[in-house]
Amino acid sequence: MTNTKFLLALSFLAFAVSLHAQEVESMKTVFSVSAGLNSNQSWEMEPSVSYYFCPYIGCTLGLNITNQYNQIGYSGTVSGNGNLHWEIEDSEASVTKFLFRPAINLRTPILWLDQDHDTGLTFQLEPGLYMAAPVNDRVTVLYRDKEHVSSVTDSKRLSNNKGDWLFWNIRSAISLHIDRFIISSGYSISNFDIYSGRRNILIEGVKLDSKLPKREYTNSFFLSLGYSF
Numbered sequence: 001m002t003n004t005k006f007l008l009a010l011s012f013l014a015f016a017v018s019l020h021a022q023e024v025e026s027m028k029t030v031f032s033v034s035a036g037l038n039s040n041q042s043w044e045m046e047p048s049v050s051y052y053f054c055p056y057i058g059c060t061l062g063l064n065i066t067n068q069y070n071q072i073g074y075s076g077t078v079s080g081n082g083n084l085h086w087e088i089e090d091s092e093a094s095v096t097k098f099l100f101r102p103a104i105n106l107r108t109p110i111l112w113l114d115q116d117h118d119t120g121l122t123f124q125l126e127p128g129l130y131m132a133a134p135v136n137d138r139v140t141v142l143y144r145d146k147e148h149v150s151s152v153t154d155s156k157r158l159s160n161n162k163g164d165w166l167f168w169n170i171r172s173a174i175s176l177h178i179d180r181f182i183i184s185s186g187y188s189i190s191n192f193d194i195y196s197g198r199r200n201i202l203i204e205g206v207k208l209d210s211k212l213p214k215r216e217y218t219n220s221f222f223l224s225l226g227y228s229f
Helices: 002-025
Strands: 029-038 042-054 057-068 075-078 081-088 096-107 119-133 138-145 148-159 166-178 181-190 218-228
Touching: 029 181, 042 096, 042 218, 057 119, 096 166, 166 218
Parallel strands: none
Antiparallel strands: 029 042, 029 218, 042 057, 057 096, 075 081, 081 138, 096 119, 119 166, 138 148, 166 181, 181 218
16 A cells, blocks of 8 residues: 555645646747947847747747947048048937847757746857847047147038848857746847948048948857746
């Protein structure tokens, strides 16, 4: 009789653990907020929602806000007038972009770290797109006399044209699942160019692109906190 009770209790426990695991893996929606730094001398923050069609495949929609810090304004000389030089207003030297990020979400089965299936690890990969806004930036160009640099002799408001707005993005992360909460650490790479909205601005007949850093891949490192339901 004792062995029978023990087997029944063990079977019930296994059944309960199985139900709990199925419940966790059947949660189809994850809301998360991530924050990090990227190679554009920028911080970034992204709220996102992921929906899983099955436990391992889903889709994600995020809004990435990236903003530069400690940027120095750009300046140049005025052709035909050696007494004047131009400069970008300091407050507009740093670039802010909003990046809509649709992606496919692929994740591994949960590797459980405890018998109760409350804590586990997954790895996920999200190939997707960045859609940048605004597409074209506007900047204020100030003109100063070299002998009286503290005074502005003229100013112009100039706009970019034909800026790039669509970029690819690949995001990866390792996640720790604690019941419904998900803590992740990850890395992403993209061909996103934070200066794409101002490279074609013409100042004194010369594109601002000549003053800006060369195009490079954007690399990001981030942490995120999510909740599944």
